[in-house]
Amino acid sequence: MDYEPDAGAAEVKFGRTVDVAAFAAMLLAPVAALAAPKPTVLEPISPWNVDWQDNSCQLVRKFGPPNDPTLLVVRQLNLSNALEFTVSGAAIKGVVQAKPVSIDYGVGKPRTVRSPQLATNSLYGASIIVQERFAPGPAGKDEGLRGPDPSFERRVERIGMAASGLDLVLKTGRMGAPLQALHNCVNDLFSSWGIDTDMARNQVKEPRIHDGVALARAIQKGYPPALDQAGKSARVLFLLVVDVGGGVTDCHILQTTEEGLNGHVCREASKARFAPARGEDGQPVTWYYTATVVYKFTG
Known part of the structure; x- marks a missing residue:
């Protein structure tokens, strides 16, 4: 599945995205208070699929009406609790600016995502890509290097994302089992590269x-x-x-x-x-x- 990033300011970035901060937005209230618009809530229309690729593992699921679906791809890029979420399709068509973006797991407070990116999926069209820890609370020092938190994963039943032109909730169902399948895939992959995945449960000082x-x-x-x-x-x-x-x-x-x-x-x-x-x-x-x-x- 191919993604093409959208043009923006000229820059080259080199590094990892693991730290997050709590997201809070304040608006000046008009004289007559207006009700906040309701988010778009989408139900799943396909089962979870684990896509085992040569160099990565990902979870894939479709949401929304079959004639105009929204695709969620969840990637685990390393042995930490950080995940990459790519949402593509109908729900993203109105997004014109990727910053700021907040993500909400329905457990704890929403978090601001660093370095989100707009892209174009070759099959589904407009996409937004974010990387975020899938763990409770804001990241402290080295927290993003720790392994997955199964107890937290079992509690999450939805993934929400908000940005300019976007207020979306995907009703994923309990994430424990699908994420465990993803972790198993990643552990097998990293073991084949000579990495001792058992060390991810402890604190490894990165190179x-x-x-x-x-x-x-x-x-x-x-x-x-x-x-x-x-x-x-x-x-x-x-x-x-x-x-x-x-x-x-x-x-x-x-x-x-x-x-x-x-x-x-x-x-x-x-x-x-x-x-x-x-x-x-x-x-x-x-x-x-x-x-x-x-x-x-x-x-």
Whole structure:
């Protein structure tokens, strides 16, 4: 399933999105109080499907009327409790601005999402992509590195999303079982890459890149001239396997909007050097490093 990011301000971003803050919006009340518009509430029209891909795992479900459905794709990009949500189709057609976006699990307060992105799905049309922790409460230091919280997942029965032109509630049903299937897929995938997934239950100090700015610049320089001239944006999520010596032993593209960028991104990223990850005992361990490269151009 292909996604094409929409054009925006020129920038390249390199890093992870895990921290969140509570979202609160205040409006000046008019003399005559107006009732807040009701959100669009959509029921599921398909079962959950787990899509096992070569380099990623995702949950997929359709909502709303069959003749004009809305698609929800939930991806787990690493072993933490952070998930990526992509909503595409009819419910997103009126969204003209991706910031700010809040997400609401129906348990606890809504949270503001950092770095949301508008995109276009090749089959369903308009899309919005956000990354957010699927866990209770705002993220404290290193909280986003912890593994999934099954007790919280079992309590969630809906996913709400609000933005300019969007107030949507997807009635997902209890998320415990489908997310467990997703976690199983991800654990199998990471084990095949040589990662000890049992360590995700503990606190692992992630590998630290020595010069992320230089890597981001090297990746930016390889942007295809044809896409550059057309002002076409792109987004690539990748994962590096970092060994105990701080070297990169493997690169996996988790998601991309431009297949032509994949080889270049992995070639440059594989040159990076890291301070290796360390386990609870302080000893170096083979672990992973995930990052997102976003190219945006002014249309």
